[in-house]
Amino acid sequence: MAVRTLAAAMALLILPMAPGVAQEKFPERPIRVIVPFPPGGVTDILARDVAMRLASRWGASAVVDNRGGANGNIGAEMAAKAKPDGHTLLIAPANIAISVALYKNLGYDLFRDLAPITMLAKGPYILVTAPALPAHTIKELLALAKAKPGQLLMASSGTGSAGHLAGEILQASSGTRWTHVPYKGQVAAMTDLIGGQIAVFFATVAVVNPHRNDGKIRVLAVTTKTRSPILPDVPTIAESGFPGFDVGAWHGAFVPAGTPQAILARYHDELSAFLTAPDAQKRYAVQGLELVGTTPQAFADFLKREVAQYSRVVQRANIRAE
Numbered sequence: 001m002a003v004r005t006l007a008a009a010m011a012l013l014i015l016p017m018a019p020g021v022a023q024e025k026f027p028e029r030p031i032r033v034i035v036p037f038p039p040g041g042v043t044d045i046l047a048r049d050v051a052m053r054l055a056s057r058w059g060a061s062a063v064v065d066n067r068g069g070a071n072g073n074i075g076a077e078m079a080a081k082a083k084p085d086g087h088t089l090l091i092a093p094a095n096i097a098i099s100v101a102l103y104k105n106l107g108y109d110l111f112r113d114l115a116p117i118t119m120l121a122k123g124p125y126i127l128v129t130a131p132a133l134p135a136h137t138i139k140e141l142l143a144l145a146k147a148k149p150g151q152l153l154m155a156s157s158g159t160g161s162a163g164h165l166a167g168e169i170l171q172a173s174s175g176t177r178w179t180h181v182p183y184k185g186q187v188a189a190m191t192d193l194i195g196g197q198i199a200v201f202f203a204t205v206a207v208v209n210p211h212r213n214d215g216k217i218r219v220l221a222v223t224t225k226t227r228s229p230i231l232p233d234v235p236t237i238a239e240s241g242f243p244g245f246d247v248g249a250w251h252g253a254f255v256p257a258g259t260p261q262a263i264l265a266r267y268h269d270e271l272s273a274f275l276t277a278p279d280a281q282k283r284y285a286v287q288g289l290e291l292v293g294t295t296p297q298a299f300a301d302f303l304k305r306e307v308a309q310y311s312r313v314v315q316r317a318n319i320r321a322e
Contacts (some may be wrong), residue, residue: 004257021084022188026086026263027060034082036096036275038068041242042287046120046251047091053274054089062089066152071095071160071321073106080108084258089267090114093251094162097306101314102160102321110307113256116299119265122250124222125163125202127170127237131218133199138221138240141200145176154178155189155201160321163202166223166247168317173242193217203231204249205288230288247309249289252299263298268296 031054035047044066051062067075072095079090102111108114127138135141145152156164159182171178183189186207192198194216202223202256209230211217221237222228225246237245253271255264273294274280284291294302313319 011151020154023297027058029058029087031055031058031062031087031089033062033064033091034075034079035064035066035091036072036079037066039066039091041076041094042121042249042289043091043251044203046284049280050089050091050120050253050271050274051081054270055073057160057270071099071102071158072260073099073103074109076114077107080113080256081252082256084256084260086263086267087260088256090254091251092254094249094306095160096252096254097303098160098162098165098310100307101311103245103318110303114259115257115259116296116303117253117255117264117265118271118275118296119294119299120251120253120271121284121289121291122296123287124224124231124236124248124249125166126205126208126219126231126234127166127221127223128193128201128203128217128219130193130196130199131215132196133218135220136218138237141220142174142176145171145174145178149177150179152199153181153182153184153197154180155193157186157189157200157203158182158184160314160319162202162247162249165313165319166202167200167320169245169247169309170237170242170314172313172316173245190217209288212285227246228288229290230285251289252303283303284294 027316033047033051037043047064051064056063065148067078072092076090076092076096079088082088091218096110097220099106128257129135135144155166164180186203189201190203193201212219219234221240222231225236225238227236272293275291
């Protein structure tokens with residue numbers, strides 16, 4: 001009897017320790033950091049910084065795996081279907097929310113198959129025009145668009161991109177009509193804007209900055225609800241007569257749904273420490289991005305609002321994936 005009682009007592013002591021013991025074994029192999037776009041973009045740069053931090057802090061290698069294609073859907077689906085053991089991390093931009101609105105059959109469910117960890121960074125799109133266009137403010141641009149319905153050419157980095165949808169939202173809000181011209185990337189679109197082939201373009205700060213002061217483009221407004229710290233003199237579209245207008249370029253971190261909460265929390269703590277590091281904040285501020293960090297729940301709530309907003313504009317403008 002004494003032996004059985006002692007064994008039971010020891011079992012009670014051992015059981016609470018089991019989760020801790022399991023956590024100590026993570027990571028057991030290299031961490032795969034999936035980026036659903038080719039190398040070189042901001043999402044890829046963020047992912048490589050995150051991978052380096054994880055490798056240095058956790059003592060295991062972290063390998064960035066670029067899986068571009070289908071507006072980011074190929075890489076996102078790969079992450080969604082990965083084993084939920086913590087060894088797969090997805091770093092994705094706003095396209096992941098847009099795709100829910102844009103594609104009927106994604107092959108995965110954003111809210112069912114992926115667990116949000118945190119928003120990593122956010123920044124505005126910049127509404128820029130060709131200098132030859134007789135519009136120096138949002139008001140003048142919209143007056144011109146109303147006078148010439150369908151004649152202003154609006155560039156984007158691709159159909160269904162956040163920049164494209166920002167333009168569609170502004171058209172719907174202002175009762176104007178422009179003609180959308182999709183490009184394969186922002187650089188080509190900016191080249192044609194400078195050349196005068198395009199009138200309007202919603203571009204990221206990184207693409208706008210090299211030309212902001214050379215007179216080749218005209219900066220009218222930013223798309224986020226607050227002004228950009230790097231462009232404090234540029235008004236928001238919201239304060240230019242469209243309260244509530246808020247479209248941004250953001251990036252977030254996810255793991256496959258079902259990943260143990262203890263591992264998700266560990267990722268969150270590590271990423272939060274990275275996002276609050278002054279050197280990292282300064283480095284990304286130059287690109288017009290603010291490193292933010294959110295709780296998983298706050299990020300999940302944000303994703304639902306984003307999907308709802310993009311679903312409305314995709315349906316209203318009858319946008320079809322290319």
